[in-house]
Amino acid sequence: MADLLGRAGYLDEAWDFIQTMPIKPDASVWGAMLGSCRIHRNIEFAEIAAKKLFKLEPYNSANYVLMLSLYAMSNRWEDVDRIKDLMDTRGIKPRQVWSWIQIDQRVNLFSTGGIPHQDEGEIYYELYQLVSDLKKFGYLPDLNCVYQNTDEVEKEKMLLSHTEKLAITYGLIKTSSAPIRVIKNTRICSDCHTAAKFISLVRCREIFLRDGVRFHHFKAGKCSCNDYW
Ligand SMILES: [Zn+2]
Ligand SMILES: [Zn+2]
Missing domain, CATH: 1.25.40 (Serine Threonine Protein Phosphatase 5, Tetratricopeptide repeat)
Known part of the structure; x- marks a missing residue:
């Protein structure tokens, strides 16, 4: 209740x-x-x-x-x-954040502070393009999702490194039309949630994301959780 x-x-x-x-x-x-x-x-x-x-x-x-x-x-x-x-x-450390996506029988892992993915350069190149496309459709990075007192440019850069964004972008690069399925061990932040909604609309891709709290199905600019998670 x-x-x-x-x-x-x-x-x-x-x-x-x-x-x-x-x-x-x-x-x-x-x-x-x-x-x-x-x-x-x-x-x-x-x-x-x-x-x-x-x-x-x-x-x-x-x-x-x-x-x-x-x-x-x-x-x-x-x-x-x-x-x-x-x-x-x-002695409390924030939980290490992981997102992963399976492509061609191989699990691709993205983690904060972990070993960079072998295709990281390509992923960031695509992600920059993607975010600039999303902005044309009204996406505004939610800088409140960065908990560090730094300038806006730096905050926007930090948002790009969120593991679920990297995993979704890798899915876009490696698959052509199939739904993208990502798993994340912690709760998705509101910026990545908004970005995923825009990606589903702009790139016409369904995205299934299981985070540490619940299940999200992004399709045509909306999420099945109705933004409550
Ligand atoms: Zn995020
Ligand atoms: Zn959702």
Whole structure:
């Protein structure tokens, strides 16, 4: 119920529901509240939910990353540093991010900070072209998905290196019309989600992406999750 109300934007109602629950809210309830706060960019409730979660599951990096994204969206860089310090103190590292795509019986792996893919040069060349095409159709890079206080050009560059973008681009290069199937171990960011919708429209390609949270089917500019994930 908290998840349903929160995702739909009824954060006050979700909050009241949690407060009046006959059982003590656990991490899944507070996690639902925090996720909803990220969607609707509500820092006030997010801070309360995060405080509970940092106690209930202190080693779950996803909660810290969600707070990082919320503070970064609001340009609250001191708070971003505070959360990073807290993660350091507790020895929490963000989960290593992986995306993979199978092409001709071979699994191609893309990871942050891992060994670069053998066709990386070709992939980035295609990705630059692709993004410039997407922009003609209205795609705007979501710079809020970068949690570092740097300039816009640098942020846009950082968005290009997201593993799911690289995997999808590789699928576009290596296959001609078949649907592209990508798996990612963590949640897809909103910029890659938007980009995938545009790619499905601009390149007339269906994309199936299973991320760490749910399943997405991008087709003709839309996603089966209706932008709730
Ligand atoms: Zn991304
Ligand atoms: Zn989706």
